[in-house]
Amino acid sequence: MKDFAIRAHKLKKIYSSEFEKIVALKEIDVEIKKGEFVTIMGPSGAGKTTFLNLVGCLDKPTSGRLDLLGYNPIELNEGKLSRIRVDKIGFVFEEFFLISSLNALENVQLPLIFARNYKNNNRPSTLLKRVGLDHRLTHFPNELSGGELQRVAVARALVNNPEILLADEPTGNLDTKNARGLFDLFRELNKEEGLTIVVATHNNRLGHSTDRIIHLKDGKIEQDERLVK
Amino acid sequence: MKFFILAYKNLRRRKFRSFLTIGGVAVAVAVLVCLLGFNAGYQEALTSDIDKMGYQVLVTAKGCPYEAATRVLSGEAGLKFIDEDIYKQIISDPDIDKITPLLTQVVYDPEKSDGKGGFDSYSGIERSYMELKPNVQLKSGEWFSSDDANEVILGYDQAESIQKKLQKTVGDKISIPGEDTNLVIVGIFEKTASLEDGDFFLPLKTAQRIFEIEGKLTSIGIKLKQIDRLSAFEERLYPIASIQVISMSQVKGTILNLVSSAKILIMSVAFIAIFVAIIGVINTILMSVFERTQEIGIMKAIGASKLDIFKLIWIETLIICTLGGFFGSIVAILGGNFTELLVRKVMPYAPGGKLLLITPELLLFSFLGVIIIGIISGLYPAFRAASMRPIEVIRSGE
Numbered sequence: 001m002k003d004f005a006i007r008a009h010k011l012k013k014i015y016s017s018e019f020e021k022i023v024a025l026k027e028i029d030v031e032i033k034k035g036e037f038v039t040i041m042g043p044s045g046a047g048k049t050t051f052l053n054l055v056g057c058l059d060k061p062t063s064g065r066l067d068l069l070g071y072n073p074i075e076l077n078e079g080k081l082s083r084i085r086v087d088k089i090g091f092v093f094e095e096f097f098l099i100s101s102l103n104a105l106e107n108v109q110l111p112l113i114f115a116r117n118y119k120n121n122n123r124p125s126t127l128l129k130r131v132g133l134d135h136r137l138t139h140f141p142n143e144l145s146g147g148e149l150q151r152v153a154v155a156r157a158l159v160n161n162p163e164i165l166l167a168d169e170p171t172g173n174l175d176t177k178n179a180r181g182l183f184d185l186f187r188e189l190n191k192e193e194g195l196t197i198v199v200a201t202h203n204n205r206l207g208h209s210t211d212r213i214i215h216l217k218d219g220k221i222e223q224d225e226r227l228v229k
Numbered sequence: 230m231k232f233f234i235l236a237y238k239n240l241r242r243r244k245f246r247s248f249l250t251i252g253g254v255a256v257a258v259a260v261l262v263c264l265l266g267f268n269a270g271y272q273e274a275l276t277s278d279i280d281k282m283g284y285q286v287l288v289t290a291k292g293c294p295y296e297a298a299t300r301v302l303s304g305e306a307g308l309k310f311i312d313e314d315i316y317k318q319i320i321s322d323p324d325i326d327k328i329t330p331l332l333t334q335v336v337y338d339p340e341k342s343d344g345k346g347g348f349d350s351y352s353g354i355e356r357s358y359m360e361l362k363p364n365v366q367l368k369s370g371e372w373f374s375s376d377d378a379n380e381v382i383l384g385y386d387q388a389e390s391i392q393k394k395l396q397k398t399v400g401d402k403i404s405i406p407g408e409d410t411n412l413v414i415v416g417i418f419e420k421t422a423s424l425e426d427g428d429f430f431l432p433l434k435t436a437q438r439i440f441e442i443e444g445k446l447t448s449i450g451i452k453l454k455q456i457d458r459l460s461a462f463e464e465r466l467y468p469i470a471s472i473q474v475i476s477m478s479q480v481k482g483t484i485l486n487l488v489s490s491a492k493i494l495i496m497s498v499a500f501i502a503i504f505v506a507i508i509g510v511i512n513t514i515l516m517s518v519f520e521r522t523q524e525i526g527i528m529k530a531i532g533a534s535k536l537d538i539f540k541l542i543w544i545e546t547l548i549i550c551t552l553g554g555f556f557g558s559i560v561a562i563l564g565g566n567f568t569e570l571l572v573r574k575v576m577p578y579a580p581g582g583k584l585l586l587i588t589p590e591l592l593l594f595s596f597l598g599v600i601i602i603g604i605i606s607g608l609y610p611a612f613r614a615a616s617m618r619p620i621e622v623i624r625s626g627e
Contacts, residue, residue, distance in 0.1 A: 058530055059620045079534055086532025097527040101242045102235075113231060114532040156531065 004067065005164055005173040005196040006032040006055055007158040011064035013050050015220075024050040026219040032198065034163070037190040039207040040217035048200035049168055051216070054229060055198065056089055056166045068162055084116045090157030094169035096149040098156075100142040104128060104148075105137040108155045115160050127155040131185060147178030152183065158195075165189070167199040171206060183209055232537075243517065245550065250513040252555025254599060260499045262587060263568045264492075264563035270586030271488060279477050281423045283327075283362040284450035286459065287475045288466070310445035311472055311566040318469070319449070324462045325453060327452040328356040332433055334440050334447075340405045349387075351405065351429045353436025361450055365425075370399040370416030377434035381412040388417040390584035405429075424501040451469070504569055505608045506553070514546050514610040522617060529619035542611035545605075548575045550603025554596045561595075562587055 013025040025047045032038055040048045053059040057073045098107045108124040123208045131151035171179035182207050205223055207213050215223040240247040290309035316330045326418055332353035341347035373380045391397050402411045403585045437443045463474045
């Protein structure tokens with residue numbers, strides 16, 4: 001039981017608006033072990049982002065069960081959910097989503113404020129060094145390249161020592177070289193720190209550099225492919 | 230890095246807008262401080278003016294008592310004259326401690342104020358005037374040589390202006406515009422910080438002769454042995470048909486009453502300024518919240534709780550209001566003299582001394598007030614921001 005980072009049973013999500021109902025996830029069952037590096041693949045609208053949002057406590061499922069590191073996000077209130085987001089989960093987005101008024105270092109420090117971690121620790125600068133940006137600490141987002149921005153975002157996601165790293169199309173705005181570099185970084189973090197990583201991507205080749213590919217189509221798991229290294 | 234720095238950086242992003250909003254708050258605070266300061270200062274200045282007069286009771290010809298009182302206070306002539314006989318009649322009243330007759334005339338001087346023209350006030354007085362006014366002392370020179378000599382004693386400010394304009398001082402001769410008689414300056418009074426500093430003082434008889442109103446007075450200043458004998462004293466004077474008795478405490482109350490109705494009007498202006506400032510603050514913060522919808526969503530996604538976002542936006546509001554309060558107080562202190570000038574122009578009667586009294590307590594009060602306003606006006610934008618859902622921002626990526 002304790003070996004699982006994420007366990008979903010009959011997880012279902014329906015987005016309903018005035019005019020239509022969209023079933024984004026159709027009762028999927030997934031188990032992801034701690035320390036696994038998993039890719040979610042599938043065409044647009046397959047439910048990749050929905051799955052990551054549910055796992056990342058950004059949204060609540062319509063029905064089904066979800067076990068996240070022993071927590072049940074469905075039963076938790078918003079305050080508890082934000083606590084899990086800040087302590088246990090790191091998020092990386094396709095559009096990087098850095099705060100434009102803060103420099104690289106301050107962007108990485110930001111989650112520390114929300115975690116009430118005011119101690120003068122040097123983890124943000126250590127992380128930026130680790131992602132190869134120690135010469136860019138005081139640069140603002142508009143002064144950084146796409147690859148650099150995404151690495152700042154990864155450093156930000158890791159600053160509170162999360163157990164799970166969720167990345168939604170993290171290479172969507174990167175060139176091939178930077179995309180490759182990012183996945184190498186993920187692999188490193190996965191190996192050295194045992195970080196559980198779930199990445200949603202279109203990129204088949206990058207997907208194949210991970211431990212496991214879950215193929216989603218129309219809100220259902222089409223194939224669960226374990227890759228042998 | 231803490232919330233405060235984060236909030237500060239957000240405000241720095243839209244410098245001009247933040248600056249304008251802070252300016253709006255500052256204006257409201259400055260107006261409030263000036264008005265409250267004026268309220269306190271006017272009352273104090275008026276009280277001190279009336280205390281300096283030395284009279285508790287003023288006897289004048291019948292007419293509007295308040296008009297007469299303000300005219301006498303500002304050194305202008307009374308409306309009508311009273312007979313000197315009345316003075317002789319009441320001088321022996323047992324309740325009177327000190328008494329002095331006064332004849333005040335206003336003369337137009339076309340040369341005054343660099344040729345623009347203006348009025349000067351000439352007061353005919355007797356020696357008893359000095360006894361009633363303990364703060365009136367001769368700075369230089371001496372008292373009139375006789376009670377109908379062609380001599381003049383100058384008020385402090387008038388002496389300075391004559392010295393500057395005509396290079397004349399004690400011993401020199403001056404003339405009253407439109408009159409033939411020359412007057413020798415025999416003395417100069419010390420500064421009293423009242424309007425009488427600008428007056429010319431003549432022996433009573435000389436004044437009566439020059440202005441051709443012999444045997445007449447404009448008023449009689451009286452100090453009673455005990456002020457609580459006032460009503461008994463008034464009653465005894467009641468049969469004299471042509472005069473009225475005005476107690477200065479009554480005058481003070483009436484003037485303050487008049488001022489207070491003006492004050493209500495000005496106060497409502499101040500409250501409108503504050504109201505506009507509040508709307509401005511809410512608007513600025515709300516706009517910056519809507520502009521940052523995505524950013525707030527991101528912050529929530531990376532772990533910010535509702536409370537965190539609420540705090541962040543609230544602190545921004547507080548920074549604006551605190552800075553506004555700070556600059557507004559500075560403007561009020563620095564601009565106080567200008568306001569005083571303005572008020573003097575507008576008010577029907579303005580006492581000498583300082584009109585605007587800005588105390589540390591007043592500044593503290595206004596400052597706390599603006600912070601409370603900040604706390605209140607930050608509530609709604611902060612609440613709006615806090616209740617934004619992160620998912621709406623993130624989903625736009627798919």
